[in-house]
Amino acid sequence: MPKARLTPASVTEAAAALVDEVGFDNLSMGLLAERLGVKTPSLYKHVTSQAELAHRIAVLAMTEAGDAIRDGIQGRSGSDALAAGAQAMRAYVREHPGRYAAANATRPTGPDDPFIPASERVLASWAAMLSGYGLDPGQEIHAMRTLRSVLHGFATLEAAGGFQIDASVDESFTWLINFIDQGLRAGAASGSDAVR
Amino acid sequence: MPKARLTPASVTEAAAALVDEVGFDNLSMGLLAERLGVKTPSLYKHVTSQAELAHRIAVLAMTEAGDAIRDGIQGRSGSDALAAGAQAMRAYVREHPGRYAAANATRPTGPDDPFIPASERVLASWAAMLSGYGLDPGQEIHAMRTLRSVLHGFATLEAAGGFQIDASVDESFTWLINFIDQGLRAGAASGSDAVR
DNA sequence: CTTCTGAAGCTAACGCGGTTAGCCTTCAGC
DNA sequence: GCTGAAGGCTAACCGCGTTAGCTTCAGAAG
Numbered sequence: 059m060p061k062a063r064l065t066p067a068s069v070t071e072a073a074a075a076l077v078d079e080v081g082f083d084n085l086s087m088g089l090l091a092e093r094l095g096v097k098t099p100s101l102y103k104h105v106t107s108q109a110e111l112a113h114r115i116a117v118l119a120m121t122e123a124g125d126a127i128r129d130g131i132q133g134r135s136g137s138d139a140l141a142a143g144a145q146a147m148r149a150y151v152r153e154h155p156g157r158y159a160a161a162n163a164t165r166p167t168g169p170d171d172p173f174i175p176a177s178e179r180v181l182a183s184w185a186a187m188l189s190g191y192g193l194d195p196g197q198e199i200h201a202m203r204t205l206r207s208v209l210h211g212f213a214t215l216e217a218a219g220g221f222q223i224d225a226s227v228d229e230s231f232t233w234l235i236n237f238i239d240q241g242l243r244a245g246a247a248s249g250s251d252a253v254r
Numbered sequence: 255m256p257k258a259r260l261t262p263a264s265v266t267e268a269a270a271a272l273v274d275e276v277g278f279d280n281l282s283m284g285l286l287a288e289r290l291g292v293k294t295p296s297l298y299k300h301v302t303s304q305a306e307l308a309h310r311i312a313v314l315a316m317t318e319a320g321d322a323i324r325d326g327i328q329g330r331s332g333s334d335a336l337a338a339g340a341q342a343m344r345a346y347v348r349e350h351p352g353r354y355a356a357a358n359a360t361r362p363t364g365p366d367d368p369f370i371p372a373s374e375r376v377l378a379s380w381a382a383m384l385s386g387y388g389l390d391p392g393q394e395i396h397a398m399r400t401l402r403s404v405l406h407g408f409a410t411l412e413a414a415g416g417f418q419i420d421a422s423v424d425e426s427f428t429w430l431i432n433f434i435d436q437g438l439r440a441g442a443a444s445g446s447d448a449v450r
Numbered sequence: 451c452t453t454c455t456g457a458a459g460c461t462a463a464c465g466c467g468g469t470t471a472g473c474c475t476t477c478a479g480c
Numbered sequence: 481g482c483t484g485a486a487g488g489c490t491a492a493c494c495g496c497g498t499t500a501g502c503t504t505c506a507g508a509a510g
Contacts, residue, residue: 087468103487199421200429207430208400211407225395233396234403241437283497299458304497
């Protein structure tokens with residue numbers, strides 16, 4: 059093999075760093091090539107298309123986010139696990155808004171798409187965390203969807219600059235976590251009463 | 255004035271219908287022109303650019319969504335208002351995913367952008383609804399942000415096909431509404447205890 | 451009824467960005 | 481040293497947004 063300056067992985071990593079800077083929508087092959095000190099067409103020796111590149115960023119992001127969330131939850135349970143996992147996710151999105159946008163923009167390309175196990179790992183972490191609340195089994199799926207909705211919604215709204223008022227966003231997020239925690243504990247206590 | 259087949263408003267309306275069909279990302283001037291029985295450059299007699307067109311769709315969407323939410327909340331209070339408002343918003347996003355995507359993609363272009371009052375109307379409706387819960391004033395902003403996060407998160411995840419498992423999404427949404435309702439009522443009862 | 455005007459359509463053409471084709475250089479392994 | 485492929489480059493293609501400039505026709509003005 060001749061000199062291996064660039065590889066698919068290194069191009070993906072550079073592209074991920076780039077989208078975090080300039081925004082996922084502003085990703086362009088020309089800009090990426092410039093960053094890598096290379097002419098645009100050369101990138102096609104390592105990636106087949108911009109779409110594939112975006113997909114690689116998405117897989118990377120989902121994997122990294124999954125690691126962060128797992129590490130946050132690891133060794134904790136109940137309220138602590140919820141708080142640590144949620145904070146880990148929010149921190150990841152704040153630090154890597156472009157990657158997160160890439161992950162949201164992508165669809166699995168097929169049954170053996172590595173994006174699928176990567177996102178399943180995230181879901182598994184949340185499920186493990188939720189199981190600590192001892193919810194009624196029939197409610198777990200709803201709790202999971204509600205949890206995903208709040209966290210995803212908060213993260214995207216924050217990334218989009220959706221929280222204008224000058225009240226502390228950090229404070230709002232801890233309030234949100236507390237709100238969810240209390241609801242989950244009440245749900246666990248009252249069983250399926252919570253639904254009707 | 256000569257024959258007025260197309261107007262800025264009619265072009266915007268057609269574009270809005272188009273993005274709901276093909277997705278906001280797939281909006282193109284060529285496709286829109288074809289739908290309107292016109293050649294692409296002719297559109298520029300009515301809109302200055304594709305970016306401006308997207309922005310017009312966003313304003314339209316925010317206005318329509320604001321109307322739907324207000325109508326849902328109107329005449330109700332407490333749990334009923336929350337449920338009706340939330341259902342109205344979800345219904346709007348399901349029926350108009352492209353418009354909703356346009357609204358999320360846009361940024362105010364300046365201080366007199368009509369998008370600003372349109373989104374403020376939405377926020378005002380939610381604020382009116384929340385006031386029925388009699389929360390501690392210091393908590394209202396956090397409750398508002400939490401509410402926006404869940405609803406926005408759920409709507410976007412659903413639109414993106416993020417809920418894979420074959421459990422009823424409708425049921426999850428009513429569960430979510432109930433979850434929020436109970437949390438808000440508990441927060442009202444316990445005052446600022448909920449935050450710490 | 452004719453003439454004038456301008457809005458709204460059209461064709462031609464530009465520019466940018468993604469992509470492909472094909473050439474050239476370089477180095478790993480024989 | 482030879483060879484072959486990896487990885488870079490230039491040139492060129494293509495689609496899409498956009499602009500320039502011509503044409504047409506509805507309605508106002510005389």
